[in-house]
Amino acid sequence: MIEKLNTTVQFTMNLFTTGAFKETSRKVEIEICSRLPGEEGQVIVEYGLGHGNITREILSRIAPSSRLYAFEVNEEFCEHVANDINDDRLIIINDSAENLFRHIDASVNGFVSSIPLTFFSKELRERILKNSYQSLKPEGYFSQVLYSRVHQKMLKETFDRCSVKKNYNLPMEYVFHCQKVSAS
Ligand SMILES: C[S@@+](CC[C@H](N)C(=O)[O-])C[C@H]1O[C@@H](n2cnc3c(N)ncnc32)[C@H](O)[C@@H]1O
Numbered sequence: 001m002i003e004k005l006n007t008t009v010q011f012t013m014n015l016f017t018t019g020a021f022k023e024t025s026r027k028v029e030i031e032i033c034s035r036l037p038g039e040e041g042q043v044i045v046e047y048g049l050g051h052g053n054i055t056r057e058i059l060s061r062i063a064p065s066s067r068l069y070a071f072e073v074n075e076e077f078c079e080h081v082a083n084d085i086n087d088d089r090l091i092i093i094n095d096s097a098e099n100l101f102r103h104i105d106a107s108v109n110g111f112v113s114s115i116p117l118t119f120f121s122k123e124l125r126e127r128i129l130k131n132s133y134q135s136l137k138p139e140g141y142f143s144q145v146l147y148s149r150v151h152q153k154m155l156k157e158t159f160d161r162c163s164v165k166k167n168y169n170l171p172m173e174y175v176f177h178c179q180k181v182s183a184s
Contacts, residue, residue, distance in 0.1 A: 007051045010076070017073055019116020020147075023050060027167050028145050029057045031175045035141035036110045042066040043106050047097040047113035047128075052081035058112055059087050069104055071097045098124060100131050108135045111142040117151055125151065129158045136180045144178070147171045 040063040049072035159178035167173040
């Protein structure tokens with residue numbers, strides 16, 4: 001309970017970068033991870049660690065030899081998660097999602113993103129999505145949670161397939177599962 005309260009306070013204090021007052025709901029933590037591959041040796045990327053709630057769910061689903069590269073701009077959040085989650089598969093990167101290629105040169109098998117795309121400039125949003133598409137392996141998913149459908153068109157235009165799941169919550173949460181079908 002105190003942990004949740006701290007998260008809410010810190011999210012609110014950093015509202016401009018978090019884009020939210022609170023963590024995503026438990027239902028969304030489960031839904032957003034539903035397309036992750038469970039096979040050995042997978043490379044998974046998370047954008048927007050926060051306090052690591054989705055991170056924990058990702059780690060509970062991926063195989064022992066898989067790796068999770070987690071990008072987070074807020075240094076305090078990175079430290080919090082580094083102290084809180086003790087798992088050799090997790091590599092925390094205190095940098096923006098737009099710098100994906102600075103840190104990862106392998107193809108990515110799946111993305112899970114809760115960064116506030118709506119708060120970004122159109123150029124930044126496009127760059128992050130296009131880089132993610134480019135590094136994604138065919139058949140892989142880029143799953144993103146947002147509080148509206150405003151960017152659905154951009155997601156559909158960037159990826160080959162895109163479906164959406166609604167979670168009736170306050171605020172309403174939308175999980176977009178975007179897939180790369182062809183190699184490029
Ligand atoms: C809405 S919070 C989500 C946190 C948590 N994963 C959850 O689902 O509750 C968004 C997180 O993205 C981080 N963030 C914002 N812009 C980012 C960027 N460009 N690259 C990486 N992380 C970013 C924020 O600091 C914040 O921790």
